[in-house]
Amino acid sequence: MDRIRIVGGRHLNGTIPISGAKNATLPLMIAGLLTDQTVILDNVPRLADVGLLQRILGNHGVDIMVGGKRPGDTEYKGQTLHISAANIVDTTAPYELVSKMRASFWVIAPLVARMGQAKVSMPGGCAIGTRPVDLLLMVLERLGAAIDIDGGYVIARAPRGLKGGEIVFPKVTVGGTHTALMAAALADGTTVIENAAREPEIVDVADCLNKMGAKISGAGTSRILVKGVAKLGGARHSVLPDRIETGTYAMAVAMTGGDVTLEGARPELLQAALDVLTRAGADVAATNTGIRIARNGAGIAPVEVVTDPFPGFPTDLQAQLMALMTRAKGTSRITETIFENRFMHVQELVRLGAHIHLDGETATIEGVDKLKGAPVMATDLRASVSLVIAALAAEGETMVNRVYHLDRGFERLEDKLVACGAEIARISG
Numbered sequence: 001m002d003r004i005r006i007v008g009g010r011h012l013n014g015t016i017p018i019s020g021a022k023n024a025t026l027p028l029m030i031a032g033l034l035t036d037q038t039v040i041l042d043n044v045p046r047l048a049d050v051g052l053l054q055r056i057l058g059n060h061g062v063d064i065m066v067g068g069k070r071p072g073d074t075e076y077k078g079q080t081l082h083i084s085a086a087n088i089v090d091t092t093a094p095y096e097l098v099s100k101m102r103a104s105f106w107v108i109a110p111l112v113a114r115m116g117q118a119k120v121s122m123p124g125g126c127a128i129g130t131r132p133v134d135l136l137l138m139v140l141e142r143l144g145a146a147i148d149i150d151g152g153y154v155i156a157r158a159p160r161g162l163k164g165g166e167i168v169f170p171k172v173t174v175g176g177t178h179t180a181l182m183a184a185a186l187a188d189g190t191t192v193i194e195n196a197a198r199e200p201e202i203v204d205v206a207d208c209l210n211k212m213g214a215k216i217s218g219a220g221t222s223r224i225l226v227k228g229v230a231k232l233g234g235a236r237h238s239v240l241p242d243r244i245e246t247g248t249y250a251m252a253v254a255m256t257g258g259d260v261t262l263e264g265a266r267p268e269l270l271q272a273a274l275d276v277l278t279r280a281g282a283d284v285a286a287t288n289t290g291i292r293i294a295r296n297g298a299g300i301a302p303v304e305v306v307t308d309p310f311p312g313f314p315t316d317l318q319a320q321l322m323a324l325m326t327r328a329k330g331t332s333r334i335t336e337t338i339f340e341n342r343f344m345h346v347q348e349l350v351r352l353g354a355h356i357h358l359d360g361e362t363a364t365i366e367g368v369d370k371l372k373g374a375p376v377m378a379t380d381l382r383a384s385v386s387l388v389i390a391a392l393a394a395e396g397e398t399m400v401n402r403v404y405h406l407d408r409g410f411e412r413l414e415d416k417l418v419a420c421g422a423e424i425a426r427i428s429g
C-alpha cells in the first residue's frame, strides 16, 4: 500500500493550479444518465472516485470517452469526458460498486426518473458518520415513486414517470438536493424544494441541467423551483474549481509560512474559510487568476469555528483547519455540526505532538510551538490531508499510511506541493 513521506519545516512558495471540483464532477457525471444525448464535461479532475464512477456508469450501459490532449494543454489541464447514456441496459447498481463510493447511490434519481425503475444498493456505513439516505428516499416518494428495501437494496418504481411535488428538507442535505434536482427535472409538473442545500456544487449541477434543457430556478438559494420537462438533451459544461482543494492548500501555506497563488480558484466559493484564515493571521488576496495566500513572520492566531452548510464554514475543511490550529498562539475551538464522527484525525495529530481535547462535537486545541514527525494513519479523505498539512510544518520525518484515501479527492497532491518547495514523496507498495 502506498505511503507518503514528508520532511517538514520548509515554506511553500509558488503557484498551485486548482483542479475541477470532485463534489461537482460526481453528480454531473451521474446527470448524464438523464438523457440519451452526449454530455461533455470539461475540467474533470483525475481522481480515484472519478475512475470508479466511470465503472459504475459503464455498468448501466453508459459509454464514456476521455478526450485526448490538445495543442497548448498544460500538464494540469482537467480532462474532458464525453458521457453517452444512449442505451441504459441495466438499472441495478450493485453493492460491490456502491459500497466503494457513497455518492454512487445518487444514480437512483436519474434511473427512476428516465427508466421508471432502479435497484440500488444501500451505501452502508462510513468513517465520518452513519450517513443515512432516508431524505433521498423521501424525495423520490414525494415525487410519486414506490420505494421498497429488500436484501440491502432500494427498489424504486415509477412506471408512469415521476410527478412534480413539494419537498421540504428537515435538514440541509447536499445529496438530497442533487437527487431532487435530477428527479424533478424529468417529472410531470412543477417541484418546489424548500430548505435546499446552497452549495456551489448544487448551482453547478443546476447550470448543467439547464443547458440540457431543464427548467430550474433558484439554485444557490434555499428555495428551488423545477418545472419538469419530457426529455433532456446533450450539453457541454466545465466543472467549477474545487473549493475544498483550494482551502486545503491555503491552510497548508498558512501552516508552513510562504506565499502561494492558487491558480483558477474563486474566492466567492469559500469566503467563510478565507475569512477564518485572515482571522488566523494569513494574508489573503483575490488576484485576476485566483487567490494569493501568504503568511510571513506573523504567528498563527487561534480561532473559534462551527461547521455549517454553505455559505458557512465547510465541514470538508474542518480537519485541515484543526491541523493549522495545532500551532496557533493560544486556544482554539472547532465544533463539527454536520457529521457525528468527523474527528478521526485528532489522535493522529496528537501523535505529531498536538494538544487536542474532545468534548462531544467540540474540539479544543491548545497551540504548541512545534510538532514532531511520526508515522500516522489516514482514515478518510479530509482527515488524511490534515495529517499532510501538519507534517509539512513538523520537525523531521512523517510517514502517512493508507494514502489511497487522499487519491480519492486530491489530484497530484505531491507534485503540486513539491513545485512549491515541499519535501514530500510517495513510496509505492
Ligand code: EPZ
Binding pocket: 022, 023, 024, 026, 103, 129, 130, 131, 132, 133, 134, 135, 136, 137, 171, 172, 173, 174, 175, 176, 315, 316, 338, 339, 340, 381, 382, 409
Ligand atoms: C456531500 O455529502 C459531500 N459529498 C461531502 O463531502 C460533504 O461533507 C457533505 O455533502 C456536506 O457538505 C459529495 O458531494 C460527494 P449531506 P452528502 O447529505 O451529500 C444527514 C468529501 O469529503 N443526512 O449534505 O452525503 C447526513 O448524515 C465528502 O468530499 C441524513 O440524515 O452530505 C449528514 O449528517 C465527505 N439523511 C447531513 O445530513 C439523508 O438522507 C448532511 O449530509 C441524507 C443526509
